[in-house]
Structures are given as structure tokens and as C-alpha cells.
Amino acid sequence: MATTQHYLWAGGHLLLLLSSFLYLSSWALFRGPSAFWYKTSFLGALVSYAIVCHKSLGNPQPNATWIKRAVVDENVQYLLLALFWWTSKPIAITLIPYAIFSLFHALTFTRTTLMPQFLPPGPPATNGGAPTPHPLAKKLQVWVKANYDTAMKAVAFLELTIMARVFLGGIVFYNSLLTPIFYAHFLRQRYYQSAFTRNAITLVNERIEGYVRKPGTPPVAVQVWDTFKMLLSRWAGATIAPQQPGAGARAQ
Template sequence: MATTQHYLWATGHFILLLSSLRYFMAWVLFRGPSPWWYKVSFTGALMSYAIVCQKSLGSPQPNITWVKKALLDENVQYFAVAIFWWFSKPVAIALLPYAIFSLFHALTFSRTTLMPQFLPPGPPATSGGQPTPHPVAKRIQLWVKSNYDSAMKLVAFIELGILFRVVLGAITFQNSFLTPIIYAHFIRQRYYQSAFTRVAITTVYGYIDGYVRRAGSPPVLVNIWDKFTMVVSRWAGSTLAPQQPAPAAGAGAGAQ
């Protein structure tokens, strides 16, 4: 049976999903999206993440062990970044990963918790067996299962796009210079924890490297690229060259 905490967690995801949809609709239609919807979206994110972080880590403890555990928790990382986005100037694309996560959480919560209260189950698959899920719930389950990996891959590429956006924004004074620094550290951590992020970085690296080293490319461009990748590799603590991805970890974004 779902607890009050579980309902609050789901409410945060529904707030995030609906508010971000409202924000993106105004953004796509060039109607000047209100920053209010942006903050409401991340308020929903903070609500869900606070609950799931507390559930997985317990109350904050004044010791190094708890701090290290918290820093390695992907939900804590998304929670911290959500706090930063909440206080920063709106960057529309920053909402996308959170909205995608919330879509899957909202659908799963609706299927497992809300629908059984309103939709009757189907007949048992076998005589004397358990009732089968309602056809609508079953379709949602199949959709979530078949699209989950693709969505997580998309999130990984979007997060790289966000990094590019905030770097460009810092150069053009659209956001602070602190923003790409903070987000680059976030991406670095995702690289070590998410197979989807490793695949995305490897793909982008391979595409850029192939373009830079194409026939006729100026040697100075190759030299700059090599120095850039060397600096990034040393900072990241690992080479950016393609490697075999580890098995995918479970989704972050407030998994409950």
C-alpha cells in the first residue's frame, strides 16, 4: 500500500511534469515562457528528490562516511543540480532530463497505484490465478519497458547538450561562468556512474575526433583538439577514448 510519503513523491513528479510541459509549450510557441513555471517545475523536482534522498540516506549525519555516501548517490547529485537550477537564470533545456524522468515515474505510479483504484483488473490468465492488469495498465507497462533505455540514452545526450549550452552561455554572458563549471563536474560524475552517459560521451567524442582528423584538416586544429582532450582526460581522471560500457545502472531522478 502506498504511503503518504510515496504520494508526496509522486505529486512532486506530476508537478514537475505538468509545469515543465506548460513552460515548454510557451517556449516553443515563442510566447515568452514565465520564469514562474520554471521555478514551479524545479520545486516539484526538489520535492521528489528530497523525499527519495531522505529515504535512501536517512537524516543527514555529521560524519565523513555519510557525506561520501551522499556525494556518490545519483539522486543527491540530481537534487543538488536542481537546487542550482532553481536559483539560476532559467535555462530551458535544463528541464528536459527531469521532465523525462518524471514522465516515466508518473506513468509507473499511475499504473501501479492509481489505476487499480479505478480500473477493474482483467480475468486471470489461468484458472485460479491472479487477476491480470487492466488493458490500459498493461499498455503503459509495455510502453515504459520498451522505451526506457531509449529515453535514458536521450537524457544522456541532452545533458551533454546542456553542458554545451551553458559553456556557450558563459561566453556570450547569458549565464554565469560558474554554471558550466558546476555542470561539468556533474557530467564527470555521471560518466563514472551511468553507462548511458559513457556511451553518449564516447559517441560525441568519436564524431568530433573523426571530423577533426579528416583528410585535409589543418594540423593546428588537430593539435588544439589533442591538447584539449588531454586536459579534459586528466581532469576527469580517465581517458575519453571509446571503452566498453558497464551494465546500465538504475534510473536516478527520484526513483522510489
């Protein structure tokens, strides 16, 4: 049976979904979206991720063991990132990865917790066996499983797009110079912990390599690209222990 904490977790994701829809729809239609909905979206994220972090890590402990566990926990990373966005100037695209996560969480919560309370179960698969889920719940489960990997691939590319956005935003002073530095560290963590992120970076690198090294490209472009990759590899080269999948972006 679902606990109050579980309902609060789901409520945070629902709040994020509804608020981000209102903000992003206004932004897409050039209606001057209200920063209130942006802040409310990440407030929902903070609630949900804080609950997951507490569930997996327990109360904060002033010792190295707890801190090391927290540093490599992807839920903590997304919680800290949500806190950063919540306190920063709104950037619409930053909502989309969180909204995608919340969509899958909300659908799973609906299937596993809400539907059994209102929809009758299906017939047992075998004589005397346990009842099967309602056909609607089964269809929802199939859809989630069929689209999960595609959605996570989209999130990985969106997170790279956000990096480009905040980097350019820092150059033209649209966002603070701290933003690309903070977000680059977040992506560094994701690279070591997410196969989707590694695959996205590999694909982007291949596309850029194909463009930079094609005949006719000025040699200076190749030199700049090689220097950038060398510096990036040195900065990101520290080993971070990979984490097993199953944290807040995928849990509950």
C-alpha cells in the first residue's frame, strides 16, 4: 500500500508536470511566461527528489562515507541541479528533462497505485492464479517500457543542448558565468554514470569530427577543436565510480 511519502513524491512530479506545461506552452507561444510557473516546476522537483534522496541515503550524516555515497548518487545530482535552476534566472529548456522524467514517474504511479483502486482487475492468467492487471493498466505498462529508452536518449541530447545554451548565455551575459561551470560538472558526472549520456556525447563528437576534418576546413579550426578536446579530456579524466541504475530519475 502506498504511503503518505509516496503520494507526496507523486504529487511533486504532478506539480512539476502541470507547472512546466503552463510555462513551456506560454514560452512556445511567445506569451511572456510567468517565472512563477518556472519556480513552481522546480519546487515540485525539489520535493520529489528530496524524498527519493532521503529514502535511499537516509538522514544526512557528517561523515565521509555518507558524503561519498551522496556525491555519486544521481538523485542527489538532479536534486542539486533543480535547486540551482530554482534559484536562477529562468531558462525554459532546463524544464524539459525534468518534465520527461516526471511524465514516466506519473504514468507508473497511475498504473501501479491509482488504477488498482478504481479499475477492476482482469481475469487470472491461470486457474486459481492471481488476477491480471486491468487491460488499460497493461497497455500503459507496455507503452512506458516501449518508450523509456527513447525518452532517456532524448534527455541525454537535451542535456547537451542545455550545456551549449548556458555556455553561449554566459558569453553574452544572459546567464551567470557560474551556470556553465556548474552544469559542466553535472554533465561530467552524467558521463561516468549514464550510458545514454556517453552515447550522446560520442555521437555529437563524431558529427563534429566529420565536419571539422572534412577537406577544405581551415587548419586553425582543426587545431582549435583538438585543443578543446585535449583540455576537456584532462578536466573530465578523473575516475568516478559508476552507479547502478535505479535512482530517482528512474525509481519509484
